[in-house]
Amino acid sequence: EPEVTQTPSHQVTQMGQEVILRCVPISNHLYFYWYRQILGQKVEFLVSFYNNEISEKSEIFDDQFSVERPDGSNFTLKIRSTKLEDSAMYFCASGGTARNTGELFFGEGSRLTVL
Amino acid sequence: QQQVKQSPQSLIVQKGGISIINCAYENTAFDYFPWYQQFPGKGPALLIAIRPDVSEKKEGRFTISFNKSAKQFSLHIMDSQPGDSATYFCAALGGSQGNLIFGKGTKLSVKP
Numbered sequence: 001e002p003e004v005t006q007t008p009s010h011q012v013t014q015m016g017q018e019v020i021l022r023c024v025p026i027s028n029h030l031y032f033y034w035y036r037q038i039l040g041q042k043v044e045f046l047v048s049f050y051n052n053e054i055s056e057k058s059e060i061f062d063d064q065f066s067v068e069r070p071d072g073s074n075f076t077l078k079i080r081s082t083k084l085e086d087s088a089m090y091f092c093a094s095g096g097t098a099r100n101t102g103e104l105f106f107g108e109g110s111r112l113t114v115l
Numbered sequence: 116q117q118q119v120k121q122s123p124q125s126l127i128v129q130k131g132g133i134s135i136i137n138c139a140y141e142n143t144a145f146d147y148f149p150w151y152q153q154f155p156g157k158g159p160a161l162l163i164a165i166r167p168d169v170s171e172k173k174e175g176r177f178t179i180s181f182n183k184s185a186k187q188f189s190l191h192i193m194d195s196q197p198g199d200s201a202t203y204f205c206a207a208l209g210g211s212q213g214n215l216i217f218g219k220g221t222k223l224s225v226k227p
Contacts, residue, residue, distance in 0.1 A: 004158075035215075041219070041220075042204065042218065042219040042220055043151075043159060043204060043215075043217040043220075045215065045216065045217075048214045056214050058214075091158050091159070093158075101147075102146075102147035102149065102164070102208040102215070103149070103161060103164065104149075104161065104215060105161070106151075106158035106159045106160065107158050108156075108157055109157075109158050
């Protein structure tokens with residue numbers, strides 16, 4: 001069964017450092033997303049990406065964040081200068097083949113710990 | 116208006132019982148309402164979803180009831196099993212590009 005894969009599963013970094021989280025979405029999906037879940041809290045939308053550009057982003061997704069699809073398979077989230085409050089689980093999701101049905105498939109997440 | 120309110124925060128049910136989780140929304144532009152199941156250390160997994168043109172959808176032991184006029188929807192888990200113990204999130208499709216607005220989650224514990 002196709003799945004969304006994410007690396008690394010856990011990353012520990014110092015405040016102010018840059019972090020790149022990587023995702024391989026399901027191959028025939030067209031819509032890609034990053035969500036964040038602070039421990040014990042709800043899943044929060046960060047950004048959606050379609051047709052090689054950001055289609056929508058939340059207020060959380062400020063100038064410290066960027067996304068990229070550098071090749072045909074990977075989808076990355078970069079945090080330029082991490083803050084303590086960036087510590088969370090980051091989930092990549094993908095969905096939609098011909099059109100966006102709203103049905104999203106999530107990866108297992110990358111846990112980011114900022115010290 | 117972009118919120119989805121979910122209750123209860125936690126729920127304990129005996130094996131074989133019915134688990135009921137409720138959600139409410141405000142934005143009438145939402146047109147897709149999925150429920151996600153999340154086990155510890157895992158990503159959310161789509162469980163069942165409904166669109167507002169139907170009032171109920173059933174898949175096995177899981178049923179979504181949808182009340183468009185009240186802007187509420189609920190998940191019913193019949194014959195709850197210990198393996199159903201997980202956190203359940205309701206969500207609503209909040210934008211044209213498919214970004215989901217999640218509720219705060221309900222931690223379900225099914226006691227044997």
